[in-house]
Amino acid sequence: MRRGFFIAALLLIVMLFSQVAAAADEMLIYHWWTAGGEKEAIDALLEVYQKQNPDVTIVDNPVPGGAGVEMKAVMKSLILAGQPPSTFQVHAGAEAQLYVDNGLMDPINELWEKHGWAEVVPQDLQDLLKFNGDYYLVPVNVHRANLFFYNKKVFDEHNITPPTTIEELLEICEKLDAAGITPLALGSRYKWEAAHLFETILLASAGPEFYVDYFQGKARATDPQFIEALTVFGKLIGYGNKDHSAFTWDQAANRIMTGEAAFHNNGDWVKGYLTGAGYEAGVDFDVFVLPVGSFGLVVDGFGLPSGAPGRDATLRFLETILTPEGQQAFNPIKGSIPARSDLDDSIYDEISRKMMADLAQDTLVPSAVHGSAAPDAFMSDWTDVIHRFLYTGDVEQTARELDARAVEHGLVQ
């Protein structure tokens, strides 16, 4: 009896240590794709990789939490503790730069040169993967942030054509409101949903140039363009449901289909959610873009943490991600579009095909709420202040507070 216990304890210890010392052909991957559609997409990508590398053991570590809000905290503690995983999902741009600037990632220039990826990935997108002239990331997908989903039947019934400007959007709101329909379906349970809407309004109202300048600290929240955008945002919120803080984005998106509201702003992942719920794109719902001609980029990437286990296996995984097979396995399921512009679009639905065409010609602007335009630490503060504006409606005070936070985080000198 006693010996049995002893052996069991010994086994347990051996198991614990074998977990810590990962084998060379093991790849430990962290990501936040756990919802319906997302999980299938990453599984499909990992399957492609597994087929090419049958000897590698994939240790899949999904951390639930939309937009990676929970995983970022996990990742920071792991890396600070000197225990980085083989690779992990990160938003391209500012969010990844945090790790690069702290010397926690290794460049992967050879990989890019070997495959000539610079030729097939759009230039503005590459800028989000490159820091100080070196490539650090491989993009998995491209999502579009500045989209509005609307109930087609409601728009048709009231003879509404999708707006192309902010003014038209507000006119539509007025018309729907007069007809007794809540125009905007708003969710703000996790706060970022509201910040996402404001980011879109800022882009549409102040223009892409101001938008980029602002998030780089070259323009300020106290500038008249910003004040104007906040004012428009306040008006739009007035046309939304008042109980927004109880709703997540998917619950809010659902309201446009139940007829409780007419349209909802969010990234193209809403499409996957709505089609998954049994609604048909182009029949039950459709999308319009605001501002026309701008493409709000949400890009997920993977990189190579310094001193991470399973380096060779990871390099091969990064390779798989940007191969046509990898891109075409992941993106149709995820509802995103490929990060390279030379792929066959016939396997995508109509909305995605339109996005692929736009990606080739629009002005590409990084999404701030989704980590690409400005540092994560600043955006966390930014999101809280914007969320509070939903209740105070105080434009001047909110602008002042946002400006103070920009100074505090060193964005504005």
Add this chain to the structure above:
Amino acid sequence: MRWVLKENLFLFLLLLPAMVLVGVFIYYFIGWTVRVSMTDWQGLRPSYNFVGLRNFLRLFSDYRFVVGAKNNLFVLAVFIGSVIPIGFILALMLDQNVRFEALFRSIFLLPMALSLIVTATAWAWLYNPTLGINSIFQALGLERLQSLFIADPNRALFWVTVTAIWQFSGFAMAIYLAALRAIPEELTEAARIDGANFWQILVRITLPLVKPATVSLIVLLTHVALKIFDLVWVMTSGGPGYATDVPALYMFVTTFRQDRVAYGAAIAVVMFVFVMVIIGPYLVYNRRNEVEL
């Protein structure tokens, strides 16, 4: 004499691993947090430049922290003011030799067995303005009773507290039930023979004899209330606005989202002081009682 020494040494050796672990993982890190709270560490890489009490001074002029502290005091007052009487009344009722006592006891205690995350997720659904309790009111034709619950910036904090009360009342009941069962039957019997009625027995005998249980409960529940995080985080993330924000949540966001590690440590230190203000007197009280015995 030598034997006693030997035995003490043996006991000391047995305790040593635990003492080392507690020393490092609790006391050392408390000290380390205090040190970090007086530095300028902001960002991923540690930085230990001493800045004195700057972080603390800023904290008390920080709108979000002040609102959060006030919210926390509200939670503390309503939570303790409800859980203690509810727990006591439930225990008193169960102590009247009711039928199916074990069944009721289990039902009341069950919420305690749930993880706070599970409770929070379930209650967030109940509080959802269109899908939860409101839809029951709708079906019954009682639209007047519908509420925005956690989406109402003025009442969200109250509804979050209600969930906490639901979770912990059964626990208070269990503690009180044990205390009630420990009261010698002869005491109440004697009082009854002397002509005391139910209220007199309650006020003169029962309440004084369960006082140690009440004190323990107040201390335990206070630190639950001061450290409340899970419920708020899952149900509202501190929203609407800062309506349900509490220092524990602000500490987490500041440290792990905004990378302001020193500032987060300062919040932790202030929370620690708050808890010590409550626990300290309890420790003194406990010691004194031990001496009396």
